[in-house]
Amino acid sequence: MADTFKTAQNRLAAVAASLTGGLVGASHQFPAFEDLPKVEGEPQGCIWGLFDKEGKKDEVGTLNLLTPAVVLAASREICTGEHVQLDWPLHNVQFPGFGRKEFSQTKIDLVESLNFKAMDDELYINTQSGSQWDSLKHFAHQATGKYYNGLTHEQATQSDTNGIHNWCERGGIVGRGVLVDWLRWYEHKNGKAPSPVSRHEITVEELEETLKWQGTTTRPGDIMLIRSGYVRWHDNASDSERKSGTQDNSVAIGMQGSEKSVRWLYDHHFAAVAGDTVAFESWPPKFEEGWCLHEWLLVQWGTPIGEMWDLEKLSNLCVQKGRWTFFLTSAPLNVKGGIGSPPGAIAVF
Structure with missing residues (x-):
């Protein structure tokens, strides 16, 4: 399967490089949806490998x-x-969905810890x-x-x-x-x-x-x-x-x-x-x-x-x-x- 997947990636890169139309981003070209090489285990339309360079996965x-x-x-x-x-604003979602925690902010007075009239804050963000x-x-x-x-x-x-x-x-x-x-x-x-x-x-x-x-x-x-x-x-x-x-x-x-x-x-x-x-x-x-x-x-x-x-x-x-x-x-x-x-x-x- 790994060889098949690699072959599909190489074919995709080759097809993209050979096209004369559909210039994208001044440097990238795409086959039509139906012409994209099949990637093993993925639906038609997958572009894995198109942006890979020198054997490194994008x-x-x-x-x-x-x-x-x-x-x-x-x-x-x-x-x-x-x-x-x-x-x-980070605090706007009052009741986050999907069981996620809401945003919180803690304001910290640095006078006692550092003897500076200054402040920090700590945030919790999902x-x-x-x-x-x-x-x-x-x-x-x-x-x-x-x-x-x-x-x-x-x-x-x-x-x-x-x-x-x-x-x-x-x-x-x-x-x-x-x-x-x-x-x-x-x-x-x-x-x-x-x-x-x-x-x-x-x-x-x-x-x-x-x-x-x-x-x-x-x-x-x-x-x-x-x-x-x-x-x-x-x-x-x-x-x-x-x-x-x-x-x-x-x-x-x-x-x-x-x-x-x-x-x-x-x-x-x-x-x-x-x-x-x-x-x-x-x-x-x-x-x-x-x-x-x-x-x-x-x-x-x-x-x-x-x-x-x-x-x-x-x-x-x-x-x-x-x-x-x-x-x-x-x-x-x-x-x-x-x-x-x-x-x-x-x-x-």
Whole structure:
């Protein structure tokens, strides 16, 4: 099996190198979804091995698309210098779901211990309980137990492979951000939007209509953000509504998990994706159908997923500017083997 897997990796790299069309990130090319060489034990569409170099397994996935040329092109989005941070305050998720601990802060007076009038603070953060990036070792393919590029669950628990530190060592995440303001489009067209704490599925057709309505065109290597209304709901909900919607019921709005969604995401070749909802995709996924977006984005392609980003001020600024593209920077926590991190994300216009 190991030889078969290696052969598939070599074939994938060879196919990508031989193509003349589909230039991505000024240095990467992709076969069509159907033409990707089969990787033993994985579904059609797996790209393991595409970014490997000199026999070393890649650990950053589609962030490889953020080449200096792509970043330089993204910098041309900066026109006025206005900027907005996309991290929700760490304390905002009052009732974290999935049994996770809430954020806490301890403020420390240093007068007695150091004889200085100064202060420290100590924080507890579960990196999945607020604005976050999911690393490539956060979520495995549930049937095979493998993470990006063939890392097994046992290996993941005993190593730093695929950790977020790899993103930091390559300079963080910097590129062109694209907001797909589905919520604003939906309310403009249909009135009241579906509840963010329902399992409403945002379809590819709706995303395409939103982009057309905004007059926005995506490019390979973009960082796509989808606004669904979850953060707006949470900011305006009562304590009891928050507890019911976030802790008592693990159900949330998001992008539809389907073959059409997977193919659309693959064809657009995003460097990373993010949203303002709990899991980016509609949750819980239908694992038995084989189209869980966590399994495709994180596992098959190595595409980081951002969740619970605050896109409210960004949405308003995009309307004010009449454009939904911007320069985006993100500095995750530089933790060796990190599994999740607040994004430290800033959009600049």
